[in-house]
Amino acid sequence: MGTPKRQANPVVSSNLSEAAGQIVLDGLDAGFDIEDIAPDKGPKIRGEAKFSQEGLDELVNLSNKGGPIPGQSLTRDSENPYPWETPPEFVNPREALDDVVGSIMQPEAMKNIVSALAQGAAVSDLGAAILYAKFNEGKISPDAMMLLAEPVMYTIMAIGEEANIKYNIEGNDLDEFDDEDDVEDFDNKVNEFRNVLTDIKKGATKNIETSKIDTNVVPESILAQVKEKGPEIKSLLSKGEE
């Protein structure tokens, strides 16, 4: 286990991902090991999204019901507005975040979140559903809803990590990060191979001293040809003279 050599550096950012990234890098720089920050808890439960005919039927039924008639909202009694038509309960996004995170951390809510993540629901869909519900209840404004997308996503992701679930972030992207790692590894290996090949080529053509070549290995007639052509020896596959 790594021991920190120093105190944490102050981090302030308007972007949560960036702040978290800086804190993680700072931690690694201070002497922590990645295992200290994100300990391995054994194989993860794969939250794979599975096709459900029942779910699809329900969706089709819902969409077949159609939408509201244009202007329908204007026919409502203005004395009894919907909650989202009234000023939001939380004007300050910080207060709104407290309320949303407080709701997410309700034991029942978290059981459902863990279960949903394990069954393949994406973090973004869950986050959207939670924030949209808060907007519908008249708790937050659409602006706050947008501002809270990132912290809510991270809170759900942390719940997923805590429950040791491999979750989808958006859509069905369970293995996206791993696949990218594989592609990157492959590219790195190809680059490494290319570099080695270039080095070999350079090394092989640079320092050939024909006087030192053993005539028992390379016949004299060939050596003479090499001497005659000098550095202009062309590959068999190179473009010939026209």
Add this chain to the structure above:
Amino acid sequence: MGLFKKLKKGFKKIFKGVKKVVKKVVKGVKKVVKKIGSSKILKALAIAAAVVVTGGAALTAFGGTGALASSQFGTWMMSTSQSVLGGTAFGTGATSTIGKLAQGAGNFAAKTVAAPFGAVGGALGSTARVGANILTGAEGGAFAPGQAGAGTGITAPKPFSKEALSGQMSKSSEQLLNEAMDRNLNSFDGSTYKEIEPGVFEFRDVNNNIIETVNTTSTPKTGFFDTTAGKVVSNVGTSVATNVFTGAAMQAIQGEPELRGSMSGAAYEGAEFMDPLKVYAAQQGISTDSIYQHMMYGNADPSSMYGNELYRQQTVGIA
């Protein structure tokens, strides 16, 4: 296009954007620390971000049962706030009567606030445990406690129990004794301890003076969760603990009239906390007068560590 459709479309774009940013940050971290898998970095980011978003409450959850259980990282990353979480934010050197009063009240508030704040995190750990139990079909059912760490004698607490909500582990008596021995290593020669009652051990130094009495039968860490307010938290779950059980509300529940008007949470903002904020605000063109209207994150932004208490605090009521 109606308002709702527009909202949904905009929302989708935002989430896509967030995913892109997450990917970018993962790549950025990967460039610096090579040979670490992206999912590992994502996990580290999620943990760090959750600690920032919950103002450190996630620490208790992770510290009790989960990912940060055996590490110092969480505490370290919030070390800029440790003075407050430890209840010493208001200092110890006040000499005037008013200063002492404010100092005592402030420290008390900071401590009591820290306990229910941790309860939020405890619930997080509990739920994750329940979820894992459901999914893995754990022996003992959904509410079975987590498994003991190899060779530690420590078990994860039973979900939603007092230990889980206070974010601490259930320890065996052997573990408690070992810890006491470690604590008193310099003054205790290894043999001068005796069981004075069943489960109660007394540690003595070479002069036969009592150094420590360890009760291995008592429930660990009694305190907040034994109070009326604590029971409310335990029973009701964690209903918006950050809002309800802090500051003035906490005082009202506990019926401590002398605490009225005390500052709560991180009301103290010393220069060391404000400087990074001021620099950041100047760079971003944010007026410091309205700084708490802006969403900011990090261990140097007091309001993201302590929620709304900074602008919800009561004024000091001095007659």
